[in-house]
Amino acid sequence: MFLETVAHEGATFFHLAPLAVFVPLLGVLLNAFFGRRWGERGVAIVAVGASGFAFVIAVLQALSLMAHPEGAVVPIAEWITIGDLRVAWAQKIDTLSVTMMLVVSGVGTLIHIYAVSYMHYDVRYKGDPGRYARFFVYFNLFIAMMMILVTGDSYLTLFVGWEGVGLCSFLLIGFWYEMDILGRPSTANARAAMKAFVVNRVGDAGFLLAMFLTFWFFGSLQFDEVFPRVHEVAAEHPWVLLAISLLLLLGVTGKSAQIPLFVWLPDAMAGPTPVSALIHAATMVTAGVYLITRSHEIYAAAPMAQEIAAMVGGLTALVAASMAVSQYDIKKVLAYSTISQLGFMVAAVGMGAFVAGMFHLVTHAFFKALLFLGSGSVIIALERAHHPLPEEGGHGHEHDEHGHHAEHHDEHEPFNPQDMRVMGGLLKRIPVTAWTYIIAALALAGIPPLAGFWSKDEILLEAKHLQPVVYALLSAAAFLTAFYITRQVLMVFFGKPRSEAAAHAVESPRLMTGVLVTLAVLSAVGGFMNAPGVHAFGHWLEHTLGHVPVLEFDPVVAGVSTLIGLVAIFLAWRVYRATFAWTEWSQDPLRRYLRGLYDVLAHAWYWDELYQVVFVRGYRALAGFLAFAVDWTFWHDWFHDVLIAGGYRRLSRFLSQPVDLGIIDGIANGLGNSVRGLALVMRRLQSGYVRNYALAVMLGVVSMLVYVAWALR
Amino acid sequence: MVPTSFYIFLAALLFTIGAVAVLVRRNTLIIYMAVELMLNSANLAFVAFARQFGDISGQLFVFFVITIAAAEVAVGLALIVTIFHTKHSVDIDAMHELKG
């Protein structure tokens, strides 16, 4: 066999690695310039081809690594040279980066294929078919940026990719920037994009500061130069590694949507569903997990940071899972679920269980991508039943020529195809979507032998040994996970249809269902790559992470977690069984048990509102204050009127008092009057503006001279 | 001979008077005169130092400053006259349309 020969004799393809970046970039250029001319088919071929090519490259890297597990560094270009600092752009090919490459390009290509069909509908329902090409331009750009991120051999290159994927995320969340998710003219989507960007900048500040510190104390940003010196630096300045790892963690909380910076991810669902699947579930948001794993030497040297990271992850997992319980938007449930699952991963890599965390990253990419794509399939199915496109020749209810449904919904709420309250009974209408969705849901709930079970079990096992508190948090989160996903499945697929659209839903085209089935297979069997006794994935990563102790499979942990899952599913079924007969959604049954708490959960614990009050408003107020008050009102009113004019008035009053008292009469009268007169003139003189500016100059000079006098004393 | 420091103190005093006058006067022409006073106090300091050092270059500087002041007067008066045409006032406080 050719492949085996290659694997054994060691033909290497490392030199091809740059193509994983440049071919998607080529796709970007081609579609950007010729996309409109080629039509949808041409765009699709180029985009899927570029992404698929990247996947082939990733597979070749994996094959090469089997023969040469030590990996390679592939230089691409000299980039920045300043004195002793040389930053070359090189790719680091090792088992960790190739794992990420495989996930990004593999799942990415599947989602590309799905999007070919999905976006066909989406651009028509949103009323601008011309935007089809632009979507794939951004999508390919994202793949390229993600490749830069995962293959970078220094923090700087990683940061470039980090910012690049952030940019793509920003562009794609705001893809329908002139409307909200229902197609009504609004800035809602644009605001969501802005929010994601701004919140991420907070995280990026942490990352940047971490880079500064790293460069300061290590003199380099190259992984190969930083990591070997970790112990040396740790011995000299123990706080440095703690600071670096905590600052990196801040970056992680931004990109991977952890407490306190997770607020952008639910809003990011404003992007088209394939975007949510690829960027905001499977790949980009896991970059934080990758970053911690990549920096495992630094974290290992800062145990306190590890504890904090694990706690952040554990808390996020639990809090986000609780928020998912009471959402009605099919994608919002998945968004909070993603935050929660990312919490599992961050907790895992945070406490040092890098293999478990990366393993969950991979399986999660499979089943969460599947869930999102499934939800997209549901949404399109409802849209098509609600008003078919003219090309399908159907007669929908309220069908209109332009496919815009903004214009004729003035009086009542427009139909929201993402609202689970209008679904129900879809199992019979769209069986492929439904069954694949259920497989993914079970995988998420951690039911054996699906993929999610193995990876989650491994995290729980490690947590039990390393940090029992986190273990408790994660177990509770696992319970809520199984509960909310069961709730969702029941609301969407079971019971009776609760709207006309749900009753007439149409199964999605083969291109989409094909992808769903592929991902369902992966979600079902993907867990076996690191199942107890196999540990292929663990051994694979050992080449990069060093020796990883394998914990014995613990039937108690596995049994408990399975039991938790089953109990949660049963409870959800008990609570929501009542809704099966409904033809119209009324009050959520869960609300009867939780009452006020339910609303708190539904509003995501009022987290956004808190930020709005504390940060956004405060910040605006400060900015306004500085611009107007300090620059203008302050100088003018306060300084002039209060200090100078006021002081003068007081002085003149003091001086004229003797006059009033009649102690100095006659001669002094004139003096008092002139002083008072001068005061009046003065006060009118103080209303000038140029004067304020001159006064600022003057004050600056005086304080400089006072300082100089003090310094030279 | 009067010590140099006396001159410098006088110059500093004149300079301060000029600077404060800029801050407190509202007639644009007078403000400009105050600026001239500041420049001339610098001249005084320069000449005093030049005398102390017996150095001609310090005195040269004074001539340049005087020349520049003349050029500034040309520009400044032109501006003030232009504004007087528009606003019929040389009150500096009348100029506060631009702010924020």
Place this chain on the structure above:
Amino acid sequence: MTVPVTWQDVAALLPEFFLVVWASALLLLDVFWIREKRTTAWLSALGFVVALVLAVGQMGRAPLLAFRGMVIADAFSVFLVALFALSGLVGILLAQDYLARNGIERGEFYVLLMFSVVGMMLMARVADLVMIFLALELFSLPLYVMTGFARPRADSEEAALKYFLLGAFASGFMAFGIALVYGATSTTSLPHMVDVIQAGEADLALLTAGAALVLTGLGFKIATVPFHMWTPDVYHGAPSPVSGFMAATAKMAGFAALLRLFVLVFPVVADLTPVLWALAALSMVLGNVAAIAQRNIKRLLAYSSIAHAGYMLSAAVAFADPHLGPQAVAAILFYLVAYVLATFGAWGVVILLERRIGQEGLLLEDYAGLSRQYPGLAAAMAVFMLSFIGVPPTLGFFGKFYLFRVVLDAGFVGLALIGVLTSLVSAYYYLRVVMLMYMKPGEPIVRREPRVQATVLAAAALTLFLGLTAASSLYAWATEAILRFG
């Protein structure tokens, strides 16, 4: 006694000489012969091209003191002189259509611009205290007039008067500061001053006070807090091409003299380090935060220019460190290039959108929907905004990178922190422009003025292209432009 002017003297100042002669001739030609003002514009543009060629011709020569040590032609000054010549050219390209369409095209504008550029070039050449004052006034006086060029518009006149009065006020401090420095060192020649200071014969107290006053004068020109307050008003009221020209070049000129003085002559007054630190920090904070509340794009860019002055000044805080001085100079020169490119570009966009002078098309909302109708222009503006923020791979990113590196090397961690945090703050208002252009529907009205459009696109292309490919070589070039006396 005659003062012989040798050919060497002329050769050292060749671009300036040429421009002075050319501008004087043009002044006469414009009055007596030229009918079309456009001819004056083209001729002055030609003058800048020649000056640029002459400046490039000076590259690689050994440093040369000329005119009895009044000026110097070293690598640093040649670098800046070339940049000034180019800026003059861009200034004319931006201004011509604007002046014509607003009915204020008068031939002396171009002549004034040329004289102003000569003054700026001399700021880079100074080797004597007298020259600093002369050059400063030479470039400022034409700027005052150009600011008021839209007379009888009240805002333009008001801006001119404010700029003039405050500029003269600041010059007073400058002159007095120079007097004190002279008193402390008994010489006006900078190279001699270095010797005097090294021999320990200088009066340190007097020198420090004088340096602080000189800093006031220069700080006014580069618009650092608290000497900045004229900036928003003047940029707002002046005709937009003048604002753009000032924002780019006056800052360069101020920094040229500031670097020469502080890095070469004043390292001994290390006591001023905290003062510079404070000025830089205040500028970064106030400029960026105040910009957030702006609705007028000209005021926004004005506050942004204050902030950028702060960034550049933060590298200059390291002036007293003999090892870091050259690096700081290189970093600031590099940042200036990035800043000047983005500034000219952004002001070019402002000029294209300004409907009637100073009236319509200046609010941020007027940029809504720009990407729909003019994708090239919007993309260019986005590039400038990103470069201002310092997002890779634009030139602005490398500028900040090199700057903060110097700041960190000098040990001013706090200042670097402020820099990083304020540039994050700045992302808020810069990105708001991008968001308006790309995500808000609107019907912007844009002038079709090919010269301005070409300038904007070229600036955007350079900002991106240099960032992607030539950042290192540009920095290497800036590093070679080391300051020297002989």
